[in-house]
Amino acid sequence: MNLEAQEQNEDEAGSALGWNKDEAGNAIGWQNEHPIFETHAHYDDDAFDEDREALLSALPENGITRVVNIGSTLEATAGSIRLAEKYPYIYAAAGVHPSEAEELNEETFAWLKAQLSHPKVVAVGEIGLDYYWPEPDHELQKKWFIRQLHLAHEAKKPVVIHSRDAAEDTLSIMKAEADEELSGVIHCFSYSVEIAREYLNRGYFLGIGGVLTFKNSRKLKEVAAYAPLSQIVLETDSPYLAPVPHRGKRNCSLYLPLVVAELARIKGVSEEEARRITWENACRLYHLPVE
Numbered sequence: 001m002n003l004e005a006q007e008q009n010e011d012e013a014g015s016a017l018g019w020n021k022d023e024a025g026n027a028i029g030w031q032n033e034h035p036i037f038e039t040h041a042h043y044d045d046d047a048f049d050e051d052r053e054a055l056l057s058a059l060p061e062n063g064i065t066r067v068v069n070i071g072s073t074l075e076a077t078a079g080s081i082r083l084a085e086k087y088p089y090i091y092a093a094a095g096v097h098p099s100e101a102e103e104l105n106e107e108t109f110a111w112l113k114a115q116l117s118h119p120k121v122v123a124v125g126e127i128g129l130d131y132y133w134p135e136p137d138h139e140l141q142k143k144w145f146i147r148q149l150h151l152a153h154e155a156k157k158p159v160v161i162h163s164r165d166a167a168e169d170t171l172s173i174m175k176a177e178a179d180e181e182l183s184g185v186i187h188c189f190s191y192s193v194e195i196a197r198e199y200l201n202r203g204y205f206l207g208i209g210g211v212l213t214f215k216n217s218r219k220l221k222e223v224a225a226y227a228p229l230s231q232i233v234l235e236t237d238s239p240y241l242a243p244v245p246h247r248g249k250r251n252c253s254l255y256l257p258l259v260v261a262e263l264a265r266i267k268g269v270s271e272e273e274a275r276r277i278t279w280e281n282a283c284r285l286y287h288l289p290v291e
């Protein structure tokens, strides 16, 4: 491809994604703003097969200067580690999502455990319970949730918790199996203020993303208003859950400023403050230096 065609292509990809430019087509001066820490994305997903490299390479120049790519299956864990090896600003979490619990057995669990010694694996996740569908069997989900919690504890790594339609069982397992040495984030937090309080009191972070911008997200807005800003981290869950006005389309970390804007509004702080504090929180969560 010649340079002109390449530039044109990048420009098209850029404007399609809303990179760099505001609605009037002016460059967005993110350079003057604090960078954003994306705490939860799935860039190994097929949804990024066509432009993964272009998109990931463009993140730092667009103010997204740290990303944790989260494992959801064994293959996705391997994919997350490959991305972390390729890009200095990407880190990986190793874990198996509750909906994929059938992948786990003693052999695959041993493989998962071995991945935790990789220098760029910063967490165990995502792990938890998902009762939205009847399968996999809830007892099987609980078994591997607990095993992976113990794995994180042994490895002294934080956990990335996925919990959907399973508030009660998740909390009772956390109370029974996780002592105060274990830390982590409740990703894509979707429960009430009462449940949020339980996790906040235990020192957990709440992962907040595109849902915060949805019109019908009253419950999450209440949680965001209630939770101390010092315990909130930013996430996309890309390719899912794109914020308004991209709702329903493929999500990516470049849309995080839309979440920052809504969070700053709810907390009554500047966007700069919201960026800086959530950055510091994410560094504490994943045991990374602030600089």
Ligand SMILES: [Zn+2]
Binding pocket: 040, 042, 070, 126, 237
């Ligand atoms: Zn996820």
